[in-house]
Amino acid sequence: MLTINRQRLQSTLFTTIRKISSSSPLCRNENTKTYPLQNVRVLDLTRIVAGPYCTMILSDLGAEIIKIERPFSGDESRKWGPPFLNNSVDSVYFLACNRNKKSVSIDMKRGSEIIVELAKKCDVLVENYVPGKLDEYNLSYEKLKSQCPRLIYCSITGYGSVGPYSKKPGYDVIASSIGGLMHITGAEDGPPAKVGVAMTDLATGLYAHGAILAALLQRQETGVGQKIDVNLLSTQVACLINVASNYLNASKEAKRWGTAHESIVPYEAFPTKTGYLTVGAGSDSQFRALCKSLQIPEYADNPKFKTNPDRVKHRQELIAKLSSIFAEHSNEHWMKLFEKEPFPAGPINSMKEVFADPHVQSIELVKSLEHPTAGTIKVVAPPVVYSGAENNESATLRLRLQTTDKKKVSFNAGTIDNENMNKKKSKCCCIFKKPLEFGESSSEDDEDECDNCFGHVEKKKKKKPKDPDGKDQKVQTSQ
Numbered sequence: 001m002l003t004i005n006r007q008r009l010q011s012t013l014f015t016t017i018r019k020i021s022s023s024s025p026l027c028r029n030e031n032t033k034t035y036p037l038q039n040v041r042v043l044d045l046t047r048i049v050a051g052p053y054c055t056m057i058l059s060d061l062g063a064e065i066i067k068i069e070r071p072f073s074g075d076e077s078r079k080w081g082p083p084f085l086n087n088s089v090d091s092v093y094f095l096a097c098n099r100n101k102k103s104v105s106i107d108m109k110r111g112s113e114i115i116v117e118l119a120k121k122c123d124v125l126v127e128n129y130v131p132g133k134l135d136e137y138n139l140s141y142e143k144l145k146s147q148c149p150r151l152i153y154c155s156i157t158g159y160g161s162v163g164p165y166s167k168k169p170g171y172d173v174i175a176s177s178i179g180g181l182m183h184i185t186g187a188e189d190g191p192p193a194k195v196g197v198a199m200t201d202l203a204t205g206l207y208a209h210g211a212i213l214a215a216l217l218q219r220q221e222t223g224v225g226q227k228i229d230v231n232l233l234s235t236q237v238a239c240l241i242n243v244a245s246n247y248l249n250a251s252k253e254a255k256r257w258g259t260a261h262e263s264i265v266p267y268e269a270f271p272t273k274t275g276y277l278t279v280g281a282g283s284d285s286q287f288r289a290l291c292k293s294l295q296i297p298e299y300a301d302n303p304k305f306k307t308n309p310d311r312v313k314h315r316q317e318l319i320a321k322l323s324s325i326f327a328e329h330s331n332e333h334w335m336k337l338f339e340k341e342p343f344p345a346g347p348i349n350s351m352k353e354v355f356a357d358p359h360v361q362s363i364e365l366v367k368s369l370e371h372p373t374a375g376t377i378k379v380v381a382p383p384v385v386y387s388g389a390e391n392n393e394s395a396t397l398r399l400r401l402q403t404t405d406k407k408k409v410s411f412n413a414g415t416i417d418n419e420n421m422n423k424k425k426s427k428c429c430c431i432f433k434k435p436l437e438f439g440e441s442s443s444e445d446d447e448d449e450c451d452n453c454f455g456h457v458e459k460k461k462k463k464k465p466k467d468p469d470g471k472d473q474k475v476q477t478s479q
Contacts, residue, residue, distance in 0.1 A: 033390045035062020040216065043118050044068065044101065045127035045134075047075045049172065049198050050232065051156045052097040053205035055126055058212065059100030060382045060391045066118060067098070071105040085374040099369075099379055112137040119148050123225075124212055128156040131166050141227040151225040152215045156208055160231040170232045172198035179236030184243055186256045193256075204235040265311040265318060266290070269348055270326035276348040277331050279322075284308065286343035293341055294325050 040063040044055040052067075052075070059065045069075055075098070081091035106114055116139070119125055125144070127134060134140050141153040155161065158170015173194055176182050181200065186193030208230040215226055237244065242263070246252040254262075259278065261267035266287070269276040281287040284307055288300040299305050299321070304314040311318055326334065331347040338345045349357065355366060367381045382391045 034388070035391065036386070036389050038062035040064070040124065041122045042066070042124040042126060043115070043122040045115075045125065045129070045139075046156065047128065048077055049097055049201035050204040050208070051126055051128040052077070053202055054154075054156065054208040054212075055101065056097050056099060057205065057209045057382070058124075062391070063124075065101040066122070067101040067103045068106050068108075068115060068118075069103055071107050074103075074105070085371065085377065087373045087375070088371075095377065095379070108137045108139070112139055115139060116144065116147065119144055119151060122148075122151065123216065124152045124154065126154045126156065126208070126212070130169055131155070131157055131161045145225070145227075149224050150219060152212060152219065152228065153225065154208055154212055154215075154228040154230065156204060157229070157231045159233050161229055165233070172201040172232065175200045175232035175236045179233050180240055180243070180254070181236055184240075184254045184256055187258045188256050188260070190256070190258075200232050200236045200239070203239050204230055204232050207235050207238075260315075260319075263312065264308060265315050266322055268319070270323050272326050272329060272331050272334065274330040274332065277326060277334050277345060278348060279326075279343065279345045281343050287311070289342050293337060294322070296321070296325070 037058060040058070042055055042058055042063050042065045044051070044065050044067040046052050046055060046067075047069075055063075055065050055067070067075075073079075075094060077094045077097070078090045080093040083092050084090060085092055085095065108115065115137075119139075127139075132140075135143070141155070144151060144153065157166070158168055158175065159165035173182075176195065176199070177192075179200065182192040182194060185195055208228070211228045211230060215228060219225055243254045246262075247254065257268075259269040259276075261280075264280070264282055267280040267282065269278040279290065281290050287305070287308075288297075291297050291300040299318070303310065305311050305318055335345065335347065347353070354360060360366070365381055365383075366378050369377050369379060371377045384391060
């Protein structure tokens with residue numbers, strides 16, 4: 001079962017650095033469970049959708065994800081609402097792509113060396129900055145590969161690292177526009193339409209996650225990592241599949257078909273008394289079964305409709321007949337009638353109907369989790385099931401950023417990690433170097449305590465100058 005546990009910023013960062021190298025097994029409490037990627041650690045520098053979706057898939061498979069976010073504001077999608085989580089400023093949009101991750105806030109301009117040290121402990125780094133941006137922080141693949149030769153570095157961009165558009169920022173809707181998806185989406189006689197979810201982003205995340213898995217397999221043979229380039233536009237053009245093939249090989253320009261299919265008839269949504277019902281007859285035998293069920297068996301033997309090319313040629317006549325029949329009854333009537341038929345059919349459901357669907361409920365596709373501040377939340381579980389492994393990883397996602405001005409544990413030049421990464425002893429056993437200006441931890445309790453050693457913090461005493469009487473003033477304790 002997926003759960004969300006409280007993860008404080010310090011313990012997430014410092015424990016990760018301190019624990020084990022990327023070549024060592026990752027220790028887990030769930031001794032009885034096996035996850036496909038349980039020995040893999042991923043440094044996640046991504047925001048918005050494509051990158052976070054990719055790393056969420058990896059996290060569901062057991063990889064440890066360390067998500068780096070901008071201090072105080074974090075991932076831009078945290079603000080993509082309403083709706084927002086209860087008792088939180090985070091959007092539910094952010095929640096959809098960011099479970100199973102440990103969130104760490106680092107200012108890249110001043111803390112790039114921390115990211116380098118983290119990269120040395122990771123198997124994979126995923127980023128989605130405009131090409132060249134990470135060069136400014138010495139975090140490009142060329143800079144890291146000598147220090148992290150086994151690192152698999154995956155760049156997710158709008159247009160790739162070369163070409164005239166390479167320096168442009170990319171969003172799903174822009175890539176789906178340039179890549180032709182919106183040209184073929186929408187009603188036949190209507191304007192272009194955007195797909196209801198960010199399919200180009202999601203497909204890019206899926207391509208990236210598959211590429212990372214392939215690179216991990218190759219590293220087992222070669223012992224070295226590599227750079228992977230994935231971009232939105234190339235993904236979108238690749239996803240045109242048969243539409244692209246029609247143009248490239250038959251010079252056939254594409255058009256919008258609404259819910260219909262260019263090459264298969266019938267294969268579309270029909271209005272009914274209670275909504276819309278989508279029916280597909282991908283073979284002649286399925287069309288024959290449909291005609292028999294609708295009590296028009298003669299249509300299956302009609303020369304106009306006997307084969308799929310015939311049906312495509314006489315599309316309008318056949319669709320008009322089928323539409324008049326489907327309009328006579330409700331979705332419920334047709335679904336009951338078609339229950340044991342060999343052709344596929346299904347109602348167009350609202351979100352309420354999707355999650356009330358008896359099949360969706362029976363396979364337990366929705367999971368409930370406990371969130372640190374929002375209480376019980378629900379997520380859609382991974383759609384893949386393994387016979388010999390788990391992919392419902394126990395989540396460790398830190399879903400909110402600490403922005404309070406109240407100082408907890410202070411960090412200064414004397415608080416440096418002592419886990420063989422710097423020589424100077426720290427004032428706390430678990431504190432890694434922080435900028436001088438950083439004046440708070442992510443502790444959420446009233447007491448001044450370290451997130452890892454829970455209060456065993458040495459207090460640093462500061463003596464003030466003597467007063468005019470020559471006596472020491474009262475000693476101040478910095479927290």
